[in-house]
Structure formats: structure tokens, C-alpha cells
Amino acid sequence: MNEHMMNFRETCASCQAPLQGRRDKRFCDDACRVKHHRNKAGVLSQIDQILHNNRTLIKRFRRYHAQLAADPVACFVWLRRAGYDFNFHTHVAGQADGSLAVMCYEEGFVVEGDGVRVVSGARSGTAAVHHSVAEPGTAWSDLSRVKKRLMPGEG
Template sequence: MKRLQEECLNCGNKLKGRIDKKYCDPQCKSAHQYKKERERPDRFYNKVDNQLRLNRRILKEYNKAGKAIVRQSILLQEGFDPKFFTHYWKNQKGDVYLFVYEYGFFSKKENGNDKFVLIKWQDYMLK
């Protein structure tokens, strides 16, 4: 019976043992898979997760007191992207706050400037 793979896919050493073997040892297998993964473009869910984590960090940084109003341009310069959020909450006035985990934001215009109202999730919002 002919061997399917003559050489290790990672280091090129001659293979011994099972006929369907592809790597000479577990380290070569791991190294080869790591190289293959690095060559692939970023996966979509990684991009989404990275942006959500960045958004959360920015909202947390600018909302130390539980409620704050910040110019949108400031957050956007930091890398904040309002299209990435985890859930929303609508208050009694009908304002829809978008949340990134426990930090929420609401877009509004004040004195001709685009601003975000930042809040932190509260237990009463569950109702």
C-alpha cells in the first residue's frame, strides 16, 4: 500500500508510521496549523468581537459616573463604531439606547453638535 503523504507538511522530514500520517510529530502539526491560520484573512466574528470590546472600553472610559454626555466626534476619533452593539433599551420617552454589554449610548443633537448620552445598565431596565 502506498503512503498518502511522503513528507511532513510542516518540516519536510520523511514520515514513518501510519499510512495516512501528515506530520512527523504533534509540534509540527501545531506549527503547520498555526501558519495556515495566520495566512487566512481575519474571520468576521473576530472583527465583530474586537470592535465590541473596543466600544465597551471607550464607553467605560468616558462614563465614569454612570451618566455622561460626550461629543460623538471624540468617541469616533478613539475608534468607537456605533454600528456595533449587543442590545438596546427603549425608555418611557421612546428614546432607544444602544448597549455594548453594560454601557449604553443614545445619539442626540445639542446646540448644533452631535453628541452621545452615555448611561450604564440598571436593574430597572429589565422591566
């Protein structure tokens, strides 16, 4: 297959049936096109829901369970049991103390010891995204270490 041909798909992007006719077609027909875009919207809204739920849970934690905040493991366990999905985040944000927070919008957490400490980017009054750093790798590896330790058997 040459480079030119690779720009054209040979099967429908929705149902994977072989395509007939025009070479720049992506779908068999309108039904497949509509189905494809509906599925795509479904994926986006699923992820939106997870992110919004995560954000709500951190807000709820800070509001009603702040007494647990001194214990990073208790904080992680509370979030996990409440349904927090640690696989989904919006960005990372550097904190004043040099640590990196894993954020869902303006709410987030810093990995601390074997658990997490919640932080709020809204408190500082600046958009947390401005503090994004180029090397989030340490935050992800800290997070995966805690996940492995406290959520054995889950991704």
C-alpha cells in the same frame, strides 16, 4: 435548477473549486474545511473585538471624561476619535424617559440632538436586553443622521 438540487452546493465552500464525488460534500478536503472554519472564527473574533472595544471606550468616557457628557456633539466626537465604531452594537434598550439606547453589552448611548449621550444599563441593575423594543428603527435612523452629519464620507 430544481429545488432539490439547490440544497447541494457544487463548489467548495472554502476555495470555490468545483466539487467532485458525494453530493452532500461542502469542501474539497480537510484542508479546505479547516481553513473555512478558521476564517469563520476570525470574523466572529473580529466583531467581538470591535464590540468589546466600544464597550471599553464608553466605560472610559464615563470614568475620565464625564465633564463632556453634557455636550452630545463633544461626546460623539470623543468616542469617534478614541476609535468607537458606530456600525457595531449588541442591541437596543428602551430608557425610562422613552428614548432608545444603542448598546454594546451594558454600555451604550442615546442619540441626542446632533450627538450622543452615554448611558449604562448596569446602573439599573437589570439586564438591558429585557428592555429591548420591537421598533428600533428610530434609533438606527437617528444614529445614521448623526453619523452622516459628524462623519461625512464614512459609511
